[in-house]
């Protein structure tokens with residue numbers, strides 16, 4: 405469980421499947437059936453070609469550290485300093501996240517380091533996709 | 541759009557800048573508007589078009605006593621005012637209005653009459669960024685910086701020089717919030733806000749405002765001030781989520797707005813005498829110089845560190861001291877426009893001798909939006 409106080413996402417009809425996925429331990433992206441573009445955040449059509457024919461795709465959960473800041477001010481639910489990171493998934497899309505099981509320092513947080521997804525519950529309804537250094 | 545068909549004939553900031561606890565946000569708009577009308581020799585009944593962000597156009601119309609035939613409430617962050625100028629120029633040319641007032645006012649520091657900012661938890665930002673701990677622009681805007689630095693081998697010292705050079709400009713400006721010189725070491729030892737950025741690499745948080753009045757170039761000749769003509773304009777948006785920028789080393793919105801304005805103006809980079817690049821945070825002038833094509837990819841750090849935008853250089857940039865040292869109420873774009881107009885009128889505190897063309901480039905949100913205006917003081 406996470407420190408209480410974080411801003412909690414409220415799913416919409418277009419994003420519910422993503423949050424159902426994280427709760428079930430799956431990181432779900434979407435792929436266009438027509439042009440094969442894989443995209444995030446969720447929407448029921450392809451941002452590349454506007455096709456409404458899209459499918460969900462279970463991501464590998466593998467990613468690399470793309471960029472970040474280490475935030476030094478107090479925010480509800482966080483103990484500074486903590487990194488606000490953007491990871492690039494092996495499938496291509498990028499997402500904002502936090503890096504766990506890792507010191508929150510410039511030395512430990514090396515750009516392009518390999519990461520893997522970790523599903524961390526906020527409460528009974530929402531589980532966040534966080535990332536940790538890849539094992540092995 | 542036709543070059544030099546429209547001109548700025550009224551321009552002013554609020555009477556006071558910095559900490560203004562005796563004015564609400566709408567009054568900061570009004571104070572700037574009244575100053576700009578006085579500058580142009582106009583009354584509210586002479587104004588037939590209004591544009592604003594932060595407050596609504598209807599609030600402004602009611603408060604100032606204006607009945608407009610043209611309204612622009614474009615609100616895409618700090619560059620909204622560049623975009624208002626662009627739209628106003630088009631509107632005047634197509635006859636939608638004759639005399640357009642653009643206002644900004646923001647009680648950024650005192651927070652008087654300013655609605656609280658919040659991110660709805662069911663918005664895309666609320667679902668896919670906010671849960672990971674950002675708290676406003678200082679935590680979000682610098683997120684691409686480490687990727688930019690790694691891609692081009694940019695050093696912390698080079699980026700620190702942005703703040704150092706702008707403080708040198710600020711020292712020439714009596715209205716600057718900060719005027720004391722700083723060194724690279726001062727910047728790199730200042731309080732950490734969001735690594736890699738420290739407090740001296742983040743904008744000020746102040747109160748203030750500004751207003752502009754535009755009319756046709758034909759009518760501009762009859763106004764008391766030296767007209768400042770609109771030579772070229774550009775605008776674009778990308779994404780409200782910094783995590784979803786296409787390229788962390790470059791802004792797509794910059795790459796559309798900037799070149800669109802240059803093409804419209806029909807000028808080369810070597811024609812530019814004066815440059816404003818909205819500097820809410822220290823990396824923005826780097827992205828701006830590269831995305832507008834003043835330097836090649838990855839060259840802006842060395843360019844600024846080499847004092848190529850400093851006092852006495854060929855490309856004087858952010859000559860008011862910028863958002864880092866002059867003032868930054870939240871939506872800084874209006875102050876960049878005011879400095880460009882002062883430079884074109886020849887009355888800036890740090891006047892660039894003989895400047896004829898000024899490029900004013902703005903950002904909105906965290907690389908979410910962009911607007912570019914190119915001014916000249918040479919008439920049609």
Ligand SMILES: [Zn+2]
Pocket residue numbers: 436437438439440441450451452453454455
């Ligand atoms: Zn597609």
